Amino acid sequence: MPKYITFDAYGTLLTWTLEHAVEQILGDRIKQIDWEAFQNEWHVARWNDILIEYRPYETMMRRCFGNMLRKYGVDFTEEDCDAMIANITNWEPFPDVPPVLRKLREYCKIVIISNSEDRFIEKNIEKIGVPFDDFVTAEQARAYKPAHKVFNYTLKKLGCDKSEIVHCAQGFEFDIIPAHELGWKAVWINRGGNPGDKAYGPYDELPDLTGLPGLLGI
Known part of the structure; x- marks a missing residue:
């Protein structure tokens, strides 16, 4: 049983x-x-942006969104960008997430590792409704x-060895590949039913969090 179970946030828990x-924000302009x-x-532009250099999450998201709207000739205002950013803290947890997290935290410490900012993740955790032992963001790292x-x-930050962690995430390129490269144990939460790549194994695969306690022997 691991000491820590780490989770990606967006698309995995939320x-x-x-x-x-954005469809709602743009309305008829779309x-x-x-x-x-x-x-x-x-999607590709956001990926490329995070590979170039670190910028705060909100700065990166605003810049990328604005650049895309300009490229496609869509008129927009700062209020449109504000609404897009505000939406980040409104994302709901998947139904399987809260009950599984409550069970896991009885036996292990649970931690979020997210490409976000502290203030967003704090609000996201409130939405999940389950306390976490810690969280790591791009802002911190x-x-x-x-x-x-x-x-x-x-x-x-956690003061532990990689052997004490199991990392769970839906993002194959963002999480599973680097976990493989660094020798972390990983569970791919494949909510979209996407094809994987065993070249980046070994990793376990689940369609959601429901089977995670059993997989970890909890």
Whole structure:
């Protein structure tokens, strides 16, 4: 049984509804663009941004969102960006998350590792409704996953060895690949039913958190 179970937050514990929120924010303006192409390109742009250098999460998200809207010729205001950022703290936990976390924390310490900022994660934890023993953010590590710096910072902050941790996440590129590279035990929470890659194994795979206690012998 691990001493620590670490979790990615967005898409693993909390629903990722950013694109849906932006649809509501843009309203009729969305009709003038290829929305599917916009979403795909925005995803790639966010990925590229975090690989370049560290910027605060809100700064990065605002910059990337604004750049994409300008590229697609969509008129927008700072209020649109404000609404997009505000939505981050409104994401709800998946239904399986609170009961599983309550059970796990009876036996292990639970920790979030997120590409976010402290103030957002604090609000996200309130939404989950289960106390965490600690959390690590990009703001603290001054880097974004998949950078190894985030995982090494986590070990230093928790004062533990990687052998004492099991990391659980839905982001294959952000979490499972770096976990493999660093020799961390990992559980891929494959909520989307996506194809994996055993070249980055060994890792366990679950469709949600429901089977996690049994997998860990709890």
